[in-house]
Amino acid sequence: MSDTAKDPAVGGTAQVGVTGLAVMGRNLARNLARHGHTVAVHNRTAARTRALVEGFGHEGAFVPARTAEEFVAALERPRRVLVMVRAGAPTDAVLDGLAPLLDEGDVVVDGGNAHFADTRRRERRLRERGVHFVGAGVSGGEEGALNGPSIMPGGSPEAWAALRPLLEDIAAKAADGAPCTAHIGPDGAGHFVKMVHNGIEYADMQLISEAHDLLRHVAGYEPARIAEVFRTWGTGRLDSYLIRITAEILAHADPVTGRPFVDVVADAAEQKGTGRWTVQTALDLGVPVSGIAEAVLARSLSGHTRLREASAGLPGPHRPPLAEEDAAYFADQIEQALYASKLVSYDQGWHMMRAASEEYGWGIDPGTVAAVWRGGCIIRAAFLDRVRAAFAADPALPTLLADEGFAGEVGEAQPAWRSAVAEAVRHGVPVPGLSAALASYDALRAGRLPAALVQAQRDYFGAHTYRRTDRAGVYHTLWGGDRSEVRAGS
Numbered sequence: 001m002s003d004t005a006k007d008p009a010v011g012g013t014a015q016v017g018v019t020g021l022a023v024m025g026r027n028l029a030r031n032l033a034r035h036g037h038t039v040a041v042h043n044r045t046a047a048r049t050r051a052l053v054e055g056f057g058h059e060g061a062f063v064p065a066r067t068a069e070e071f072v073a074a075l076e077r078p079r080r081v082l083v084m085v086r087a088g089a090p091t092d093a094v095l096d097g098l099a100p101l102l103d104e105g106d107v108v109v110d111g112g113n114a115h116f117a118d119t120r121r122r123e124r125r126l127r128e129r130g131v132h133f134v135g136a137g138v139s140g141g142e143e144g145a146l147n148g149p150s151i152m153p154g155g156s157p158e159a160w161a162a163l164r165p166l167l168e169d170i171a172a173k174a175a176d177g178a179p180c181t182a183h184i185g186p187d188g189a190g191h192f193v194k195m196v197h198n199g200i201e202y203a204d205m206q207l208i209s210e211a212h213d214l215l216r217h218v219a220g221y222e223p224a225r226i227a228e229v230f231r232t233w234g235t236g237r238l239d240s241y242l243i244r245i246t247a248e249i250l251a252h253a254d255p256v257t258g259r260p261f262v263d264v265v266a267d268a269a270e271q272k273g274t275g276r277w278t279v280q281t282a283l284d285l286g287v288p289v290s291g292i293a294e295a296v297l298a299r300s301l302s303g304h305t306r307l308r309e310a311s312a313g314l315p316g317p318h319r320p321p322l323a324e325e326d327a328a329y330f331a332d333q334i335e336q337a338l339y340a341s342k343l344v345s346y347d348q349g350w351h352m353m354r355a356a357s358e359e360y361g362w363g364i365d366p367g368t369v370a371a372v373w374r375g376g377c378i379i380r381a382a383f384l385d386r387v388r389a390a391f392a393a394d395p396a397l398p399t400l401l402a403d404e405g406f407a408g409e410v411g412e413a414q415p416a417w418r419s420a421v422a423e424a425v426r427h428g429v430p431v432p433g434l435s436a437a438l439a440s441y442d443a444l445r446a447g448r449l450p451a452a453l454v455q456a457q458r459d460y461f462g463a464h465t466y467r468r469t470d471r472a473g474v475y476h477t478l479w480g481g482d483r484s485e486v487r488a489g490s
């Protein structure tokens with residue numbers, strides 16, 4: 001490994017260092033090297049470092065390091081370090097090891113899926129030492145890390161200035177050539193936006209899977225045919241990475257049994273936690289992210305094997321699949337339901353980012369987030385360019401449904417959306433994502449909500465008070481007495 005002598009005042013020759021060389025770190029290091037940067041590479045277990053240099057050393061300039069000391073010494077100053085290890089305690093362990101070796105002005109990036117609250121804590125700690133800590137969301141999986149991920153860095157403007165040339169080099173490029181990275185905001189803003197990205201990812205995957213279920217059990221289509229339907233949808237307004245990979249998965253036959261691959265995969269969806277974090281955080285912020293919540297709950301329900309087995313015989317409708325011409329019409333309704341539900345679910349994610357930005361003073365620009373998500377990430381989708389344009393035209397837009405174009409599309413889709421959900425209910429096919437999105441749409445457009453009765457109930461049993469529609473002030477009715485009303489506040 002490296003034995004290059006270092007001048008401590010100048011540092012080493014590597015422009016950037018990557019520590020943590022599993023799937024993501026290894027491929028990001030290669031991406032950086034392929035773009036002409038000299039990359040110091042390090043991993044707790046040295047075998048990964050050796051494998052990277054032996055396997056891909058020809059792709060660019062790597063400086064392998066055995067220890068954290070050797071790694072830090074290999075970097076030119078001010079140093080730029082990318083930490084790409086498992087989130088949680090491992091990240092703290094790596095930062096604890098690096099911190100004493102770093103100097104004022106150095107920049108450390110955590111590219112893992114950290115919780116934004118951890119990022120805020122780590123940023124504060126390293127700032128005390130004069131080190132810039134950047135919590136950067138990275139999305140795109142293995143392929144994205146190598147060929148261009150979407151990168152969402154949060155940190156100081158100085159850190160962004162130091163990282164910008166590197167990140168813009170390695171990030172995916174949108175159709176207009178813009179790099180899919182931008183300064184999201186200070187401290188935890190980048191990891192917050194990545195968390196919401198993953199929450200939306202859960203919602204989108206759930207909606208697509210519900211659409212598949214309806215095409216299968218109500219339209220009566222086989223997976224190969226559904227693959228064709230998805231392929232067609234992928235050429236229109238639903239054009240997205242997740243739709244494309246779904247079409248590929250559905251067209252795939254299991255090499256062992258010859259059956260459709262989707263039919264041999266156990267139907268228990270796992271989760272590492274970012275979707276759950278999104279919902280927990282949304283609850284704390286008081287933002288209704290029903291699409292993401294239903295997706296998290298659907299994964300959870302799918303894993304409750306004993307509960308499902310105990311409930312499997314419960315009665316439900318037994319309807320035959322639709323006739324061929326009705327099925328084709330129904331497939332079109334599903335496309336409309338999927339598009340409208342997707343829009344509502346993404347919109348809920350933006351609502352959450354707006355609330356957090358206000359809470360933490362992050363100044364997140366909603367159009368910038370849409371721009372960064374146009375390429376490289378798992379939820380990349382053609383319609384995000386229109387989301388970017390809508391927010392560019394009005395950064396204070398309270399909901400995408402207030403944008404004339406999106407409102408028109410959802411308005412046109414809503415009769416089909418209702419029919420698709422109603423048909424699902426008639427056939428006993430669960431569509432928590434599609435129906436939650438429709439309920440959210442209906443609640444938002446309703447002039448008056450049943451919340452009035454809830455407030456009255458709260459006042460009845462707990463004297464929790466209520467406001468009136470016809471005059472200012474806070475009131476309580478003496479439910480246990482003569483039912484007269486008293487003013488309880490202003």
Ligand SMILES: NC(=O)C1=CN([C@@H]2O[C@H](COP(=O)(O)OP(=O)(O)OC[C@H]3O[C@@H](n4cnc5c(N)ncnc54)[C@H](OP(=O)(O)O)[C@@H]3O)[C@@H](O)[C@H]2O)C=CC1
Nearest residue numbers: 020021022023024025044045084085086087090112113141
């Ligand atoms: N995989 C993916 O598609 C994506 C992953 N991410 C995030 O990127 C990060 C890296 O992901 P991935 O590449 O999949 O790797 P993993 O999450 O599987 O983490 C493995 C890496 O963490 C290191 N590590 C674990 N514990 C420690 C420790 N205590 N001290 C030092 N190093 C430790 C491992 O070192 P060793 O080899 O010695 O065990 C290895 O380099 C994670 O935070 C993940 O959530 C983000 C986007 C997509």
Ligand SMILES: O=C(CO)[C@H](O)[C@H](O)COP(=O)(O)O
Nearest residue numbers: 139140270271272273274378
């Ligand atoms: O970060 C990612 C993509 O952007 C990961 O793919 C994501 O963490 C997967 O999450 P889960 O395992 O919970 O489905």
